[in-house]
Amino acid sequence: MKIGFLTCPGTHPGSPTRREDAYEHDFQVDAIRPELEKLGHHLVEIDWRAPAETFADIALAVVGTPWDYQDDEPAFLAALHGIEQAGCQLCNPTQVVRWNSRKTYLRDLEARGAQLIPTIWVDDPSADDITNAFGTFACDQIVAKRQVGAGAQGQSIHSRRTSDPQWRMDRPAMLQPFLPSVVEEGEYSFLFIDSELSHALLKRPIAGDYRVQSLYGGTEVAITPSAADLAAAQSIMMALPFPTPLYARIDMVRGDDGALLLMEAELIEPYLYPLQGPKLGPMMAAAIARRLA
Ligand SMILES: Nc1ncnc2c1ncn2[C@@H]1O[C@H](COP(=O)(O)OP(=O)(O)O)[C@@H](O)[C@H]1O
Ligand SMILES: [Mg+2]
The missing domain is CATH 3.40.50.20 (Rossmann fold)
Incomplete structure:
Protein backbone atom coordinates (compact mmCIF):
# COMPACT_ATOMS: atom_id res chain seq x y z
CA MET A 1 0.00 0.00 0.00
CA SER A 101 -0.57 22.81 19.02
CA ARG A 102 -1.12 24.92 22.16
CA LYS A 103 1.03 24.35 25.20
CA THR A 104 -2.11 24.58 27.33
CA TYR A 105 -2.31 20.82 26.67
CA LEU A 106 0.27 20.61 29.46
CA ARG A 107 -2.46 21.64 31.89
CA ASP A 108 -4.64 18.74 30.72
CA LEU A 109 -1.74 16.37 31.33
CA GLU A 110 -1.11 17.88 34.75
CA ALA A 111 -4.77 17.34 35.63
CA ARG A 112 -4.23 13.68 34.67
CA GLY A 113 -1.23 13.29 36.95
CA ALA A 114 1.76 14.45 34.86
CA GLN A 115 4.55 16.21 36.75
CA LEU A 116 5.23 19.47 34.90
CA ILE A 117 7.89 22.09 35.39
CA PRO A 118 6.03 24.50 37.73
CA THR A 119 4.25 26.96 35.44
CA ILE A 120 2.29 30.20 35.75
CA TRP A 121 -0.09 30.80 32.82
CA VAL A 122 -0.72 34.45 31.90
CA ASP A 123 -2.72 35.74 28.96
CA ASP A 124 -1.31 39.28 28.86
CA PRO A 125 2.06 39.10 30.60
CA SER A 126 4.00 42.08 31.90
CA ALA A 127 7.06 42.77 34.08
CA ASP A 128 4.82 42.58 37.20
CA ASP A 129 4.06 38.95 36.41
CA ILE A 130 7.79 38.24 36.19
CA THR A 131 8.36 39.97 39.54
CA ASN A 132 5.58 37.92 41.12
CA ALA A 133 6.95 34.72 39.60
CA PHE A 134 10.33 35.24 41.35
CA GLY A 135 8.39 35.18 44.61
CA THR A 136 6.04 32.31 43.73
CA PHE A 137 8.87 30.05 42.60
CA ALA A 138 11.43 31.40 45.12
CA CYS A 139 14.06 31.48 42.38
CA ASP A 140 16.37 34.03 40.76
CA GLN A 141 15.78 33.23 37.11
CA ILE A 142 12.54 32.92 35.16
CA VAL A 143 11.97 31.59 31.64
CA ALA A 144 9.08 33.22 29.74
CA LYS A 145 7.76 31.24 26.77
CA ARG A 146 4.90 31.56 24.32
CA GLN A 147 1.88 29.31 24.86
CA VAL A 148 1.93 28.73 21.09
CA GLY A 149 5.43 28.42 19.73
CA ALA A 150 8.34 26.20 18.84
CA GLY A 151 12.09 26.31 18.47
CA ALA A 152 12.43 28.58 21.54
CA GLN A 153 11.05 31.47 19.43
CA GLY A 154 10.07 34.54 21.48
CA GLN A 155 11.49 32.93 24.64
CA SER A 156 13.34 35.08 27.21
CA ILE A 157 15.20 34.67 30.50
CA HIS A 158 14.82 37.14 33.38
CA SER A 159 17.03 37.57 36.45
CA ARG A 160 15.98 39.24 39.66
CA ARG A 161 18.81 41.77 39.45
CA THR A 162 18.54 42.74 35.79
CA SER A 163 14.78 42.46 35.31
CA ASP A 164 13.42 44.95 32.74
CA PRO A 165 10.36 46.87 34.11
CA GLN A 166 9.21 47.59 30.53
CA TRP A 167 9.10 43.92 29.51
CA ARG A 168 5.95 42.67 27.78
CA MET A 169 5.02 39.74 25.59
CA ASP A 170 2.23 40.57 23.20
CA ARG A 171 0.62 37.15 23.49
CA PRO A 172 -0.26 34.49 26.09
CA ALA A 173 2.78 33.27 28.00
CA MET A 174 3.96 30.60 30.40
CA LEU A 175 6.44 31.50 33.15
CA GLN A 176 8.67 28.86 34.66
CA PRO A 177 11.63 28.77 37.04
CA PHE A 178 14.86 28.34 35.11
CA LEU A 179 15.99 24.76 35.78
CA PRO A 180 19.81 24.60 35.97
CA SER A 181 19.72 20.88 35.14
CA VAL A 182 19.08 21.83 31.50
CA VAL A 183 22.60 23.23 31.37
CA GLU A 184 24.27 20.94 33.92
CA GLU A 185 22.78 17.64 32.76
CA GLY A 186 20.75 18.27 29.59
CA GLU A 187 17.18 17.67 28.38
CA TYR A 188 15.95 14.12 27.87
CA SER A 189 13.93 12.92 24.90
CA PHE A 190 12.06 9.62 24.99
CA LEU A 191 10.80 8.35 21.63
CA PHE A 192 7.69 6.18 21.76
CA ILE A 193 6.15 4.30 18.84
CA ASP A 194 2.67 3.03 19.67
CA SER A 195 3.54 3.76 23.32
CA GLU A 196 6.58 1.45 23.26
CA LEU A 197 9.99 3.01 23.91
CA SER A 198 12.11 3.12 20.76
CA HIS A 199 15.04 4.99 22.29
CA ALA A 200 16.11 7.79 24.61
CA LEU A 201 18.68 10.55 24.33
CA LEU A 202 20.15 13.46 26.16
CA LYS A 203 20.33 16.85 24.43
CA ARG A 204 22.90 19.31 25.75
CA PRO A 205 23.32 23.00 24.98
CA ILE A 206 26.60 24.42 23.77
CA ALA A 207 28.68 26.20 26.47
CA GLY A 208 27.17 29.62 27.17
CA ASP A 209 23.63 28.76 25.99
CA TYR A 210 20.70 27.00 27.68
CA ARG A 211 18.76 26.02 24.57
CA VAL A 212 19.40 22.42 23.54
CA GLN A 213 18.20 22.70 19.93
CA SER A 214 20.76 21.86 17.23
CA LEU A 215 19.94 25.23 15.67
CA TYR A 216 21.72 26.85 18.66
CA GLY A 217 24.66 24.45 18.65
CA GLY A 218 23.14 21.79 20.94
CA THR A 219 24.28 18.18 20.62
CA GLU A 220 22.66 14.86 21.51
CA VAL A 221 23.79 11.41 22.65
CA ALA A 222 21.87 8.15 22.92
CA ILE A 223 21.42 6.95 26.51
CA THR A 224 19.95 4.03 28.38
CA PRO A 225 17.49 5.63 30.81
CA SER A 226 17.32 4.56 34.45
CA ALA A 227 14.22 2.62 35.45
CA ALA A 228 12.87 5.63 37.36
CA ASP A 229 13.43 8.03 34.46
CA LEU A 230 11.79 5.65 31.98
CA ALA A 231 8.82 5.21 34.32
CA ALA A 232 8.45 9.00 34.50
CA ALA A 233 8.30 9.21 30.70
CA GLN A 234 5.89 6.26 30.49
CA SER A 235 3.58 7.93 33.01
CA ILE A 236 3.25 10.86 30.57
CA MET A 237 2.26 8.46 27.78
CA MET A 238 -0.37 6.98 30.07
CA ALA A 239 -1.77 10.44 30.83
CA LEU A 240 -2.50 11.22 27.15
CA PRO A 241 -6.26 11.80 26.79
CA PHE A 242 -6.70 9.69 23.60
CA PRO A 243 -5.71 6.28 22.18
CA THR A 244 -2.03 5.56 21.66
CA PRO A 245 -0.40 7.85 19.07
CA LEU A 246 1.78 6.41 16.28
CA TYR A 247 4.70 8.50 17.51
CA ALA A 248 5.42 10.69 20.50
CA ARG A 249 8.52 12.47 21.76
CA ILE A 250 8.47 13.17 25.48
CA ASP A 251 10.92 15.92 26.48
CA MET A 252 11.83 16.05 30.17
CA VAL A 253 14.27 17.76 32.54
CA ARG A 254 15.33 16.98 36.06
CA GLY A 255 13.76 19.04 38.82
CA ASP A 256 15.51 20.01 42.04
CA ASP A 257 14.21 16.89 43.85
CA GLY A 258 15.81 14.56 41.30
CA ALA A 259 12.65 13.47 39.46
CA LEU A 260 12.12 14.14 35.76
CA LEU A 261 9.55 16.83 34.94
CA LEU A 262 7.69 17.24 31.67
CA MET A 263 8.92 20.02 29.36
CA GLU A 264 6.85 19.07 26.30
CA ALA A 265 4.98 16.12 24.81
CA GLU A 266 5.61 16.49 21.07
CA LEU A 267 2.91 14.81 19.00
CA ILE A 268 2.82 16.88 15.80
CA GLU A 269 6.04 16.76 13.79
CA PRO A 270 8.93 16.21 16.17
CA TYR A 271 12.34 15.26 14.92
CA LEU A 272 12.54 11.60 15.95
CA TYR A 273 16.35 11.34 16.20
CA PRO A 274 16.58 8.20 14.03
CA LEU A 275 20.41 8.23 14.11
CA GLN A 276 20.34 7.70 17.89
CA GLY A 277 17.78 4.89 17.68
CA PRO A 278 18.24 2.04 15.18
CA LYS A 279 14.94 0.50 16.34
CA LEU A 280 12.92 3.51 15.24
CA GLY A 281 12.51 2.60 11.54
CA PRO A 282 11.48 -1.04 12.09
CA MET A 283 9.14 -0.09 14.97
CA MET A 284 7.49 2.66 12.96
CA ALA A 285 7.02 0.40 9.90
CA ALA A 286 5.53 -2.37 12.06
CA ALA A 287 3.20 0.10 13.80
CA ILE A 288 2.01 1.47 10.44
CA ALA A 289 1.45 -2.07 9.11
CA ARG A 290 -0.62 -2.88 12.24
CA ARG A 291 -2.80 0.16 11.59
CA LEU A 292 -3.45 -0.99 8.02
CA ALA A 293 -4.38 -4.53 9.00
N1 LIG B 1 12.14 26.08 32.66
C1 LIG B 1 13.24 25.98 31.90
N2 LIG B 1 14.47 25.94 32.47
C2 LIG B 1 15.59 25.86 31.69
N3 LIG B 1 15.59 25.80 30.35
C3 LIG B 1 14.39 25.83 29.72
C4 LIG B 1 13.16 25.92 30.46
N4 LIG B 1 12.15 25.91 29.57
C5 LIG B 1 12.71 25.83 28.35
N5 LIG B 1 14.06 25.77 28.42
C6 LIG B 1 15.01 25.66 27.30
O1 LIG B 1 14.41 26.23 26.15
C7 LIG B 1 14.18 25.24 25.14
C8 LIG B 1 12.85 25.47 24.42
O2 LIG B 1 11.75 25.36 25.33
P1 LIG B 1 10.51 24.39 25.04
O3 LIG B 1 9.57 24.48 26.18
O4 LIG B 1 11.01 23.04 24.68
O5 LIG B 1 9.79 25.09 23.81
P2 LIG B 1 9.87 24.86 22.22
O6 LIG B 1 10.79 23.69 21.96
O7 LIG B 1 8.49 24.54 21.81
O8 LIG B 1 10.34 26.15 21.70
C9 LIG B 1 14.26 23.92 25.88
O9 LIG B 1 14.62 22.87 25.02
C10 LIG B 1 15.32 24.20 26.95
O10 LIG B 1 16.62 24.15 26.35
MG1 LIG C 1 11.12 21.87 22.98
Whole structure:
Protein backbone atom coordinates (compact mmCIF):
# COMPACT_ATOMS: atom_id res chain seq x y z
CA MET A 1 0.00 0.00 0.00
CA LYS A 2 1.00 3.63 -0.41
CA ILE A 3 1.95 5.51 2.75
CA GLY A 4 2.18 9.31 2.69
CA PHE A 5 4.79 11.32 4.57
CA LEU A 6 3.78 14.98 4.89
CA THR A 7 6.42 17.56 4.06
CA CYS A 8 6.61 21.30 3.39
CA PRO A 9 8.67 23.32 0.88
CA GLY A 10 11.42 23.61 3.51
CA THR A 11 11.81 19.82 3.75
CA HIS A 12 10.44 18.35 0.49
CA PRO A 13 13.16 16.60 -1.56
CA GLY A 14 14.25 18.68 -4.55
CA SER A 15 12.45 21.79 -3.33
CA PRO A 16 14.34 24.98 -4.25
CA THR A 17 13.65 26.40 -0.78
CA ARG A 18 14.88 23.50 1.38
CA ARG A 19 15.98 24.49 4.89
CA GLU A 20 19.49 24.07 6.17
CA ASP A 21 18.28 21.30 8.53
CA ALA A 22 16.30 19.42 5.85
CA TYR A 23 18.84 16.61 6.19
CA GLU A 24 16.88 15.68 9.34
CA HIS A 25 13.90 14.99 7.08
CA ASP A 26 16.13 12.73 4.96
CA PHE A 27 17.38 10.85 8.04
CA GLN A 28 13.79 10.12 9.10
CA VAL A 29 12.62 9.01 5.67
CA ASP A 30 15.76 6.90 5.19
CA ALA A 31 15.03 5.15 8.51
CA ILE A 32 11.39 4.38 7.72
CA ARG A 33 11.16 3.85 3.94
CA PRO A 34 13.25 0.65 3.56
CA GLU A 35 11.52 -0.93 6.57
CA LEU A 36 8.12 -0.24 5.00
CA GLU A 37 9.33 -1.68 1.67
CA LYS A 38 10.25 -4.92 3.48
CA LEU A 39 6.59 -5.15 4.54
CA GLY A 40 5.37 -4.39 1.01
CA HIS A 41 4.45 -0.74 1.55
CA HIS A 42 5.68 2.24 -0.42
CA LEU A 43 6.43 5.62 1.20
CA VAL A 44 5.72 8.80 -0.80
CA GLU A 45 6.58 12.30 0.34
CA ILE A 46 3.71 14.77 -0.15
CA ASP A 47 3.59 18.48 0.64
CA TRP A 48 0.81 19.08 3.19
CA ARG A 49 -0.55 21.82 0.91
CA ALA A 50 -1.22 19.29 -1.91
CA PRO A 51 -4.92 19.05 -2.88
CA ALA A 52 -6.92 16.53 -0.86
CA GLU A 53 -7.44 14.39 -4.02
CA THR A 54 -3.72 13.58 -3.87
CA PHE A 55 -4.51 11.41 -0.86
CA ALA A 56 -7.22 9.33 -2.57
CA ASP A 57 -4.90 6.33 -3.02
CA ILE A 58 -2.88 6.86 0.17
CA ALA A 59 -3.88 4.39 2.89
CA LEU A 60 -2.19 6.19 5.76
CA ALA A 61 -0.39 9.52 6.01
CA VAL A 62 2.27 10.29 8.61
CA VAL A 63 2.46 13.90 9.79
CA GLY A 64 6.17 13.95 9.03
CA THR A 65 8.06 17.21 8.52
CA PRO A 66 5.48 19.99 7.88
CA TRP A 67 7.88 22.30 9.70
CA ASP A 68 6.15 25.51 8.59
CA TYR A 69 2.66 24.78 9.93
CA GLN A 70 2.94 27.52 12.59
CA ASP A 71 2.89 30.10 9.77
CA ASP A 72 -0.70 29.15 8.88
CA GLU A 73 -2.12 26.84 11.50
CA PRO A 74 -5.82 27.14 10.49
CA ALA A 75 -4.93 26.11 6.91
CA PHE A 76 -2.82 23.25 8.25
CA LEU A 77 -5.60 21.90 10.46
CA ALA A 78 -8.07 22.26 7.55
CA ALA A 79 -5.69 20.35 5.25
CA LEU A 80 -5.31 17.54 7.81
CA HIS A 81 -9.06 17.35 8.21
CA GLY A 82 -9.37 17.18 4.39
CA ILE A 83 -6.89 14.28 4.28
CA GLU A 84 -8.95 12.35 6.82
CA GLN A 85 -12.14 13.20 4.90
CA ALA A 86 -10.51 11.72 1.76
CA GLY A 87 -10.54 8.39 3.63
CA CYS A 88 -6.86 8.41 4.53
CA GLN A 89 -5.82 7.42 8.05
CA LEU A 90 -3.78 10.25 9.56
CA CYS A 91 -1.06 9.73 12.18
CA ASN A 92 -1.22 11.50 14.42
CA PRO A 93 -4.92 12.42 13.86
CA THR A 94 -6.12 16.00 13.40
CA GLN A 95 -7.75 15.97 16.82
CA VAL A 96 -4.41 15.13 18.47
CA VAL A 97 -2.57 17.75 16.40
CA ARG A 98 -5.09 20.43 17.37
CA TRP A 99 -4.79 19.55 21.06
CA ASN A 100 -0.98 19.52 20.91
CA SER A 101 -0.57 22.81 19.02
CA ARG A 102 -1.12 24.92 22.16
CA LYS A 103 1.03 24.35 25.20
CA THR A 104 -2.11 24.58 27.33
CA TYR A 105 -2.31 20.82 26.67
CA LEU A 106 0.27 20.61 29.46
CA ARG A 107 -2.46 21.64 31.89
CA ASP A 108 -4.64 18.74 30.72
CA LEU A 109 -1.74 16.37 31.33
CA GLU A 110 -1.11 17.88 34.75
CA ALA A 111 -4.77 17.34 35.63
CA ARG A 112 -4.23 13.68 34.67
CA GLY A 113 -1.23 13.29 36.95
CA ALA A 114 1.76 14.45 34.86
CA GLN A 115 4.55 16.21 36.75
CA LEU A 116 5.23 19.47 34.90
CA ILE A 117 7.89 22.09 35.39
CA PRO A 118 6.03 24.50 37.73
CA THR A 119 4.25 26.96 35.44
CA ILE A 120 2.29 30.20 35.75
CA TRP A 121 -0.09 30.80 32.82
CA VAL A 122 -0.72 34.45 31.90
CA ASP A 123 -2.72 35.74 28.96
CA ASP A 124 -1.31 39.28 28.86
CA PRO A 125 2.06 39.10 30.60
CA SER A 126 4.00 42.08 31.90
CA ALA A 127 7.06 42.77 34.08
CA ASP A 128 4.82 42.58 37.20
CA ASP A 129 4.06 38.95 36.41
CA ILE A 130 7.79 38.24 36.19
CA THR A 131 8.36 39.97 39.54
CA ASN A 132 5.58 37.92 41.12
CA ALA A 133 6.95 34.72 39.60
CA PHE A 134 10.33 35.24 41.35
CA GLY A 135 8.39 35.18 44.61
CA THR A 136 6.04 32.31 43.73
CA PHE A 137 8.87 30.05 42.60
CA ALA A 138 11.43 31.40 45.12
CA CYS A 139 14.06 31.48 42.38
CA ASP A 140 16.37 34.03 40.76
CA GLN A 141 15.78 33.23 37.11
CA ILE A 142 12.54 32.92 35.16
CA VAL A 143 11.97 31.59 31.64
CA ALA A 144 9.08 33.22 29.74
CA LYS A 145 7.76 31.24 26.77
CA ARG A 146 4.90 31.56 24.32
CA GLN A 147 1.88 29.31 24.86
CA VAL A 148 1.93 28.73 21.09
CA GLY A 149 5.43 28.42 19.73
CA ALA A 150 8.34 26.20 18.84
CA GLY A 151 12.09 26.31 18.47
CA ALA A 152 12.43 28.58 21.54
CA GLN A 153 11.05 31.47 19.43
CA GLY A 154 10.07 34.54 21.48
CA GLN A 155 11.49 32.93 24.64
CA SER A 156 13.34 35.08 27.21
CA ILE A 157 15.20 34.67 30.50
CA HIS A 158 14.82 37.14 33.38
CA SER A 159 17.03 37.57 36.45
CA ARG A 160 15.98 39.24 39.66
CA ARG A 161 18.81 41.77 39.45
CA THR A 162 18.54 42.74 35.79
CA SER A 163 14.78 42.46 35.31
CA ASP A 164 13.42 44.95 32.74
CA PRO A 165 10.36 46.87 34.11
CA GLN A 166 9.21 47.59 30.53
CA TRP A 167 9.10 43.92 29.51
CA ARG A 168 5.95 42.67 27.78
CA MET A 169 5.02 39.74 25.59
CA ASP A 170 2.23 40.57 23.20
CA ARG A 171 0.62 37.15 23.49
CA PRO A 172 -0.26 34.49 26.09
CA ALA A 173 2.78 33.27 28.00
CA MET A 174 3.96 30.60 30.40
CA LEU A 175 6.44 31.50 33.15
CA GLN A 176 8.67 28.86 34.66
CA PRO A 177 11.63 28.77 37.04
CA PHE A 178 14.86 28.34 35.11
CA LEU A 179 15.99 24.76 35.78
CA PRO A 180 19.81 24.60 35.97
CA SER A 181 19.72 20.88 35.14
CA VAL A 182 19.08 21.83 31.50
CA VAL A 183 22.60 23.23 31.37
CA GLU A 184 24.27 20.94 33.92
CA GLU A 185 22.78 17.64 32.76
CA GLY A 186 20.75 18.27 29.59
CA GLU A 187 17.18 17.67 28.38
CA TYR A 188 15.95 14.12 27.87
CA SER A 189 13.93 12.92 24.90
CA PHE A 190 12.06 9.62 24.99
CA LEU A 191 10.80 8.35 21.63
CA PHE A 192 7.69 6.18 21.76
CA ILE A 193 6.15 4.30 18.84
CA ASP A 194 2.67 3.03 19.67
CA SER A 195 3.54 3.76 23.32
CA GLU A 196 6.58 1.45 23.26
CA LEU A 197 9.99 3.01 23.91
CA SER A 198 12.11 3.12 20.76
CA HIS A 199 15.04 4.99 22.29
CA ALA A 200 16.11 7.79 24.61
CA LEU A 201 18.68 10.55 24.33
CA LEU A 202 20.15 13.46 26.16
CA LYS A 203 20.33 16.85 24.43
CA ARG A 204 22.90 19.31 25.75
CA PRO A 205 23.32 23.00 24.98
CA ILE A 206 26.60 24.42 23.77
CA ALA A 207 28.68 26.20 26.47
CA GLY A 208 27.17 29.62 27.17
CA ASP A 209 23.63 28.76 25.99
CA TYR A 210 20.70 27.00 27.68
CA ARG A 211 18.76 26.02 24.57
CA VAL A 212 19.40 22.42 23.54
CA GLN A 213 18.20 22.70 19.93
CA SER A 214 20.76 21.86 17.23
CA LEU A 215 19.94 25.23 15.67
CA TYR A 216 21.72 26.85 18.66
CA GLY A 217 24.66 24.45 18.65
CA GLY A 218 23.14 21.79 20.94
CA THR A 219 24.28 18.18 20.62
CA GLU A 220 22.66 14.86 21.51
CA VAL A 221 23.79 11.41 22.65
CA ALA A 222 21.87 8.15 22.92
CA ILE A 223 21.42 6.95 26.51
CA THR A 224 19.95 4.03 28.38
CA PRO A 225 17.49 5.63 30.81
CA SER A 226 17.32 4.56 34.45
CA ALA A 227 14.22 2.62 35.45
CA ALA A 228 12.87 5.63 37.36
CA ASP A 229 13.43 8.03 34.46
CA LEU A 230 11.79 5.65 31.98
CA ALA A 231 8.82 5.21 34.32
CA ALA A 232 8.45 9.00 34.50
CA ALA A 233 8.30 9.21 30.70
CA GLN A 234 5.89 6.26 30.49
CA SER A 235 3.58 7.93 33.01
CA ILE A 236 3.25 10.86 30.57
CA MET A 237 2.26 8.46 27.78
CA MET A 238 -0.37 6.98 30.07
CA ALA A 239 -1.77 10.44 30.83
CA LEU A 240 -2.50 11.22 27.15
CA PRO A 241 -6.26 11.80 26.79
CA PHE A 242 -6.70 9.69 23.60
CA PRO A 243 -5.71 6.28 22.18
CA THR A 244 -2.03 5.56 21.66
CA PRO A 245 -0.40 7.85 19.07
CA LEU A 246 1.78 6.41 16.28
CA TYR A 247 4.70 8.50 17.51
CA ALA A 248 5.42 10.69 20.50
CA ARG A 249 8.52 12.47 21.76
CA ILE A 250 8.47 13.17 25.48
CA ASP A 251 10.92 15.92 26.48
CA MET A 252 11.83 16.05 30.17
CA VAL A 253 14.27 17.76 32.54
CA ARG A 254 15.33 16.98 36.06
CA GLY A 255 13.76 19.04 38.82
CA ASP A 256 15.51 20.01 42.04
CA ASP A 257 14.21 16.89 43.85
CA GLY A 258 15.81 14.56 41.30
CA ALA A 259 12.65 13.47 39.46
CA LEU A 260 12.12 14.14 35.76
CA LEU A 261 9.55 16.83 34.94
CA LEU A 262 7.69 17.24 31.67
CA MET A 263 8.92 20.02 29.36
CA GLU A 264 6.85 19.07 26.30
CA ALA A 265 4.98 16.12 24.81
CA GLU A 266 5.61 16.49 21.07
CA LEU A 267 2.91 14.81 19.00
CA ILE A 268 2.82 16.88 15.80
CA GLU A 269 6.04 16.76 13.79
CA PRO A 270 8.93 16.21 16.17
CA TYR A 271 12.34 15.26 14.92
CA LEU A 272 12.54 11.60 15.95
CA TYR A 273 16.35 11.34 16.20
CA PRO A 274 16.58 8.20 14.03
CA LEU A 275 20.41 8.23 14.11
CA GLN A 276 20.34 7.70 17.89
CA GLY A 277 17.78 4.89 17.68
CA PRO A 278 18.24 2.04 15.18
CA LYS A 279 14.94 0.50 16.34
CA LEU A 280 12.92 3.51 15.24
CA GLY A 281 12.51 2.60 11.54
CA PRO A 282 11.48 -1.04 12.09
CA MET A 283 9.14 -0.09 14.97
CA MET A 284 7.49 2.66 12.96
CA ALA A 285 7.02 0.40 9.90
CA ALA A 286 5.53 -2.37 12.06
CA ALA A 287 3.20 0.10 13.80
CA ILE A 288 2.01 1.47 10.44
CA ALA A 289 1.45 -2.07 9.11
CA ARG A 290 -0.62 -2.88 12.24
CA ARG A 291 -2.80 0.16 11.59
CA LEU A 292 -3.45 -0.99 8.02
CA ALA A 293 -4.38 -4.53 9.00
N1 LIG B 1 12.14 26.08 32.66
C1 LIG B 1 13.24 25.98 31.90
N2 LIG B 1 14.47 25.94 32.47
C2 LIG B 1 15.59 25.86 31.69
N3 LIG B 1 15.59 25.80 30.35
C3 LIG B 1 14.39 25.83 29.72
C4 LIG B 1 13.16 25.92 30.46
N4 LIG B 1 12.15 25.91 29.57
C5 LIG B 1 12.71 25.83 28.35
N5 LIG B 1 14.06 25.77 28.42
C6 LIG B 1 15.01 25.66 27.30
O1 LIG B 1 14.41 26.23 26.15
C7 LIG B 1 14.18 25.24 25.14
C8 LIG B 1 12.85 25.47 24.42
O2 LIG B 1 11.75 25.36 25.33
P1 LIG B 1 10.51 24.39 25.04
O3 LIG B 1 9.57 24.48 26.18
O4 LIG B 1 11.01 23.04 24.68
O5 LIG B 1 9.79 25.09 23.81
P2 LIG B 1 9.87 24.86 22.22
O6 LIG B 1 10.79 23.69 21.96
O7 LIG B 1 8.49 24.54 21.81
O8 LIG B 1 10.34 26.15 21.70
C9 LIG B 1 14.26 23.92 25.88
O9 LIG B 1 14.62 22.87 25.02
C10 LIG B 1 15.32 24.20 26.95
O10 LIG B 1 16.62 24.15 26.35
MG1 LIG C 1 11.12 21.87 22.98
